[in-house]
Amino acid sequence: MKLIASSALALMCTSVAAFAMGEGTCAAGKTLSEGTLTIATGNPAYYPWVMNDAPESGEGFEAAVAYAIADKMGFSADQVTWVRTSFDEAIQPGAKNFDFNMQQYSITPEREEMVDFSLPYYVSSMAVLTTQSVVDAGAEATLDSLQGLKWGAVATTTALPILAEVVKPASDPLLYNDNADVNAAIMAGQIDAALYDLPTALYLSAVVVDGGTLLGQFPPEQSENPDKFGLLMEEGNPLRECVDAAITDLSESGALAAIEAEWLAEATGVPVIK
Amino acid sequence: MTTSKVGNGAVSSRAKAPTRRELYEANVRRRATRIALISTISVGLAIFFLVPLAPGWEAVQRSFFNGRVFAATFPGLVEAFLLNVMIFAWSAPLIAVTGLAIALCRDTRAPALFPLRLFGMAYTDVFRGLPVVLVIYIIGFGVPGLGLPRPWNSPYIWGTLALVLVYSAYVAEVIRSGIDSIHHSQRSAAASLGLSDRDIMRFVVLPQAIRNVVPANMNLFIALQKDVALLSFIGPVEIFRQAGVYKSLYANFTPYVGAALIFLALTIPATRYADYLMNKQNRART
Numbered sequence: 001m002k003l004i005a006s007s008a009l010a011l012m013c014t015s016v017a018a019f020a021m022g023e024g025t026c027a028a029g030k031t032l033s034e035g036t037l038t039i040a041t042g043n044p045a046y047y048p049w050v051m052n053d054a055p056e057s058g059e060g061f062e063a064a065v066a067y068a069i070a071d072k073m074g075f076s077a078d079q080v081t082w083v084r085t086s087f088d089e090a091i092q093p094g095a096k097n098f099d100f101n102m103q104q105y106s107i108t109p110e111r112e113e114m115v116d117f118s119l120p121y122y123v124s125s126m127a128v129l130t131t132q133s134v135v136d137a138g139a140e141a142t143l144d145s146l147q148g149l150k151w152g153a154v155a156t157t158t159a160l161p162i163l164a165e166v167v168k169p170a171s172d173p174l175l176y177n178d179n180a181d182v183n184a185a186i187m188a189g190q191i192d193a194a195l196y197d198l199p200t201a202l203y204l205s206a207v208v209v210d211g212g213t214l215l216g217q218f219p220p221e222q223s224e225n226p227d228k229f230g231l232l233m234e235e236g237n238p239l240r241e242c243v244d245a246a247i248t249d250l251s252e253s254g255a256l257a258a259i260e261a262e263w264l265a266e267a268t269g270v271p272v273i274k
Numbered sequence: 275m276t277t278s279k280v281g282n283g284a285v286s287s288r289a290k291a292p293t294r295r296e297l298y299e300a301n302v303r304r305r306a307t308r309i310a311l312i313s314t315i316s317v318g319l320a321i322f323f324l325v326p327l328a329p330g331w332e333a334v335q336r337s338f339f340n341g342r343v344f345a346a347t348f349p350g351l352v353e354a355f356l357l358n359v360m361i362f363a364w365s366a367p368l369i370a371v372t373g374l375a376i377a378l379c380r381d382t383r384a385p386a387l388f389p390l391r392l393f394g395m396a397y398t399d400v401f402r403g404l405p406v407v408l409v410i411y412i413i414g415f416g417v418p419g420l421g422l423p424r425p426w427n428s429p430y431i432w433g434t435l436a437l438v439l440v441y442s443a444y445v446a447e448v449i450r451s452g453i454d455s456i457h458h459s460q461r462s463a464a465a466s467l468g469l470s471d472r473d474i475m476r477f478v479v480l481p482q483a484i485r486n487v488v489p490a491n492m493n494l495f496i497a498l499q500k501d502v503a504l505l506s507f508i509g510p511v512e513i514f515r516q517a518g519v520y521k522s523l524y525a526n527f528t529p530y531v532g533a534a535l536i537f538l539a540l541t542i543p544a545t546r547y548a549d550y551l552m553n554k555q556n557r558a559r560t
Binding site for chain 2: 092111176
């Protein structure tokens with residue numbers, strides 16, 4: 001029995017070693033330009049995903065994950081170059097100017113038909129951003145109370161389908177181009193609340209929205225289709241298996257959780273919506 | 275007398291048999307039609323067969339002309355388009371009235387009313403000079419931000435106001451050009467008949483001026499129909515925004531093509547109608 005166990009262990013070790021060695025070469029010839037990994041992020045890239053809009057620093061959750069993935073794939077930090085794209089540029093037909101694109105893309109089956117996603121690197125709660133005056137007016141962290149609010153969301157995010165499926169608001173939500181416009185509408189009192197991923201909502205409530213507060217969160221365990229963030233790639237990109245291997249490796253070793261703890265630690269302590 | 279005889283003779287001979295010149299001209303016309311037809315068909319065929327040969331055609335087709343996505347999103351787009359029609363329907367009359375009022379401000383002639391003229395001038399200068407989107411943002415987010423209670427802070431109200439402000443400036447200028455096109459001898463004639471300034475404007479100048487600028491205003495209203503989509507910047511989910519939502523849901527641009535088709539279904543008939551009015555007016559003038 002002991003023999004079997006130890007030989008199994010040995011087998012595992014060799015396979016892990018082979019795996020690790022294979023990883024260095026996995027990406028060879030599969031990147032846009034040989035020897036560099038081109039990663040795209042948003043313009044601007046937002047806190048806490050990228051600190052100070054400077055992904056090169058490796059500060060911020062996504063920037064840190066990007067460098068960790070690059071490292072696993074055998075690219076050193078100075079072999080990583082950053083480009084900026086909008087959502088639309090990322091899904092346009094034709095050649096892409098990035099190896100993978102990282103800006104909180106939610107993985108959905110519909111999108112999967114047009115582009116490729118890596119394995120998820122983060123599973124997000126959705127959080128309700130509102131203002132103190134709305135809370136004072138009697139809004140509570142219950143679905144009943146939430147249904148009566150006037151909702152807003154960024155049109156290009158998966159907040160909208162989640163809003164429709166989970167909250168089912170009484171009146172149609174208003175939709176906006178980006179976070180800044182949603183915040184303007186909240187501050188103008190045109191909407192009561194907006195749905196964001198939790199880290200973004202935390203940042204907005206603390207820094208951007210005057211009197212902003214988080215009413216509560218929908219934890220991923222509660223949702224049938226939790227919001228999973230993946231790296232976006234051109235469909236059929238051969239690099240995908242290398243990226244997936246790197247992400248698997250990072251999550252199994254606990255490195256991903258450590259990065260999450262470092263940059264997204266505040267996420268606990270927001271009440272759960274019942 | 276002699277000329278009419280010759281004329282009659284020509285008519286009777288034409289009824290019998292076409293002249294050689296007429297035969298020749300008919301031949302030239304047929305040849306021109308034939309060449310136009312062949313050229314159009316070959317250009318059409320070239321586009322139809324050559325474009326799909328481009329290496330990226332399949333990807334473009336999948337992103338822009340995706341039948342499955344089109345079928346899934348088109349009904350939702352049509353529904354959202356009703357909001358565009360509604361916003362257009364209540365904006366257009368407001369724009370017409372405001373535009374007329376501003377045009378009349380600019381046409382006041384009494385010295386005491388000079389401030390009114392100045393206002394009209396400043397209004398048209400400012401609102402024709404600003405991008406529509408900026409006005410929509412400033413009015414749509416700015417005014418409600420002053421602390422108005424619901425429902426008075428609705429984006430529909432303030433967005434509509436923004437459209438009215440911008441478009442009435444254009445309409446005012448068009449109407450003013452119509453007013454200027456009425457020769458001032460008509461005013462003098464009306465004044466000599468004893469009409470007051472007000473009545474001259476109401477019964478003599480405006481009826482002709484407005485009629486003259488109907489085609490130009492039709493163009494503005496076609497443009498307005500498209501600019502209603504800009505209200506989506508401040509919240510309302512009209513067709514353009516709905517298409518954007520579908521775009522990000524399916525990671526596919528086909529919903530925009532669907533939206534474009536719906537827009538065309540309305541704007542092309544409107545443009546044809548404007549052309550028809552313009553031609554009718556030109557015929558009436560000659």
